[in-house]
Amino acid sequence: MSRQLTFSIFRYNPNDPSSAPRMQEYTLNESTGMTIFVALNQIREEQDPSLNFDFVCRAAICGSCAMVINGRPRLACKTLTKDFKDTITLMPLPVFKLVGDLAVDTGTWFRHMSLKTESWIHTNKKFDPIAQEDRMDNEVALNIYESERCIECGCCIAGCATANIREEFLGAAGINRVGRFMVDPRDERSDMEYFEVIGSDEGAFGCMGLMACDDNCPMGLPLQLQLAFVRRKITMAGLKS
């Protein structure tokens, strides 16, 4: 006998003046291996075609299906219904602009963050398409890869109290991004240049160390250690120059 699940879902269309924010309930039978993503699609197909939510890859790769599931920011496609009691509450991620119901616009935020942190390799070397690529230590490569695993889902931002109060705060995703370039030997930015990017309350010093980011990252990035690493580096940079 399969369980009957009740979904309590946030509904609001900011583009419709007659729409007011409310919670709406849906019931459906749980199937084996059901994820929140599967359940939402079933609701949309069978009960309510107007329900808004995002997804692309349904395999924890694209980062578009993040939402607040029973009080925690999670990926809908990676979260199994069997881990919860009979009632599941779904809210859109805070901080980001609401598109409608559960869909939020994380793209604008992350684009802003990428520009702010100048997320590209800064180098004076001329690119030679024929030459062999420079070699890199395996350890360094793995280090870079570890932070590159971020899928820009926004869970760390939504869970972060600081990001909720301060619009400019770059959050764990932003600090992690800077850390990624700091360990990359191809990036020729000086300590002071990094300091300018992130040596303020918008960046490394705004973080209060509450670790909601570390708790919530669906990719399991080592955000605590990465944040502390950047904090120490940036502090030394600020003190030296």
Place this chain on the structure above:
Amino acid sequence: MQSSLFSTYGYARRLLIKIITKGESHASTEVTHKNPRAELYYDIVELFTGLTLVGFLWTHMIFVSTILLGTEVYDILAAGLDDYYLSYIGIPFIIIVAIMHVLSAGRRIPTRYQEQKVIWRHAKMLKGTDTWVWIFQVITGVSILALGAIHVFVVLAQWPIDAAISTERMTAFWWFYLVLLLLGEYHAGFGIYRQFVKWGWFPRRPLGFVCKVITTIILGLGFAASGYLMHWEVPYEQLSDYNH
């Protein structure tokens, strides 16, 4: 009431910003003229004052618990700190460090009503996160500021310290000390944990465990010391005048 407390606080904080930025920070030129390292200095001040205060609190509790070795030991230690002027250097030093700590760590307290509302809503919606730990950190911080000031004032009013006077105070105000002990150790225990989390090389779980163990030991010492003080029968000739 809460918001007026916070805005007094906001004033003191702006004063500190002025000092740190050497007065360069005026509202309209905030962005262009602000000392670019102000927030770095803030964070460093927060770190070192925090560590110093936790160190003080733990040392202090170890000193208080020398009472367990007997009232003579307690009296000799208290007199020794007094004779060598350690109290006269130490107490003002700690008071200054405490003020700097309040101003630097407190810069994160949401001063605007709007921000406070966001924090509450956030903590309620995202249940079970460390946000609550932080809210308690603010509440305990503000409380021990008040309680600690009263305590220091009372101790200084009956200077010097000896076991007989401490016993009187402890017997009369044990409930006050119980609250101060619990809030103070909570604040210190989580405070040092979070500083290590923010700056350190060690993962959180073992760190949290170590901090909890130390806090438990210190709390145990505190309970034992206050229990000892309260049960000690002060010899008649050592009773202070106002108790006769």
